[in-house]
Amino acid sequence: MSKILSMRNFRTSTLGAALLLVTAYASPSFAAGEAVEIPRQEWTFSGMTGYFDKAQLRRGYQVYQNVCAVCHGMRQLYYRNLSEPGGPEFSDARVKDIASQAQVTDGPDDNGEMFTRSGTPADKFVLPYPNEKAAAAAMGGAVPPDLSLMAKARAPAHAHAWYTEPYFWMVDIVTGYQEGGADYLYALLTGYADEPPAGIDVLPGLYYNEAFPGHQIAMPSPLADGFITYEDGTEETVANYSKDVTAFMMWAAEPKLEERKKMGLTVMIYLGIFAILMYLSKRALWRKVPH
Ligand code: HEC
Structure with a gap:
């Protein structure tokens, strides 16, 4: 008896906790505040068959x-990435040329001094500022964030609350919407x-x-x-x-996107065929067994 009771208590309290969570979430204080509606764009890299437009x-x-690199670094990238498959796919010669225009700090040399040399494809993207303090000093206090990721x-806050317009959320889940950052x-x-x-009133410097x-x-x-x-x-x-x-930043943040989507699609097709085969063999196996 006591066992049943405690089981019931457990159930009631779990239900209570779940209800509390839902109400807390659904209450306006949890809603996305003054979320700006961010319009969605067409991207070649969206959806199950997404890919990057190399051009x-x-x-x-x-x-x-030419523009952003004056202030923003992309510290996760190497020049050689620019010729790798799935990316901009510049020719090797072009990447050598691009890299050679960068001034890379290297060293120390035999005298213990740092020196600069022109870049090679094996170098990381050269950063506009040696450190965040230098960036802040040059930019009046605001640090331009690294753009690699x-x-x-x-990601913009979802413009539709899930508890009033669950339809939008479900569509996003089913279609695998992942372009919030790009949008x-x-x-x-x-x-x-x-x-x-x-x-x-816009504050000075903003x-x-x-x-x-x-x-x-x-x-x-x-x-x-x-x-x-x-x-x-x-x-x-x-x-x-x-x-x-933006497409370039998306590639930088996920250089293996194409590979991932191709693999995903292959696996889905494979599982589909596998499911049909399983169904057919189940039918064949059980055909003569009375059930
Ligand atoms: C003159 C310097 C400068 C240039 C050029 C510049 N940025 Fe920025 N950027 C900044 C600064 C400073 C911030 C930080 C702003 C803030 O926090 O208020 C920033 C912030 C950003 C952010 C972050 C916004 C956020 O949501 O926090 C992105 C993304 C960005 N820049 C992209 C770019 C891109 C893409 C380019 C090139 C087309 C570019 N920036 C060119 C100085 C620059």
């Missing part, structure tokens, strides 16, 4: 190198306004941005139409620059 990654690198480090980065780069909306949480960011608008010359005829607009550099 886009090459353009994206160009944008990073940025596409994974940011946010695109919105950030295209989110500068010439004038902040009436009634908003800039109004539609997508940035709080809307005031220490990064000045980095792009402008026609800023960078594209070699492949793609239109030179802020929208295209932003899209391309």
Whole structure:
């Protein structure tokens, strides 16, 4: 009897705890605050058959190198990564050329001195500042964050609360929506306004941005139409620059994305065929057995 009672108690308390959790979550204080609606973009790397558009990654690198690299490092990348399969796939000669334009600090030499030499494909991307203090000093206190993992480090708050609009969440789960970071980065780069909306005072040294949480960011608008010359005829607009550099950041954050998606799809097809075979053999085996 006491056993049954304690079992019942256990059940009741578990149920109680679960209910409490759900209500706590569903209460408005847990809701996403002033989440900005981040529009979703079309990306070649979304979905089960996602892949990187190599030409886009090459353009994206160009944008990073010519604009963003003045302030932001990408410390996880080596120049050689730029020619590896699944990435921008620059030719080896081009990567050698790109790397050779970088000034790498090396050493110490036989006299114990550090020295600079031109880069090779085996070198890491050269960082714009030797350390965060130097970056902060140069940027008036704001440190430009490293961009290697940025596409994974940011995701917009879901614009739809799961307890009022569960449909949106389920679609995202089923379709495997993983482009939140990319959508946010695109919105950030295209989110500068010439004038902040009436009634908003932007603090000195900050800039109004539609997508940035709080809307005031220490990064000045980095792009402008026609800023960078594209070699492949793609239109030179802020929208295209932003899209391309975002794709590049996505690749940097997940260089094996293509491999992962291909493997996933193969496994799903394999399991599908396997399931059919299992079903057929089950039927064949049990056919003569009365059941
Ligand atoms: C003049 C220097 C400068 C340039 C050029 C620049 N940035 Fe920034 N960036 C910053 C600073 C400073 C911050 C930190 C802003 C803050 O925390 O308010 C920042 C922040 C960011 C963030 C983080 C935003 C967040 O959600 O926290 C991203 C992403 C970013 N920059 C991307 C880029 C890209 C992509 C480019 C090139 C197209 C670029 N930046 C060019 C200075 C720069």
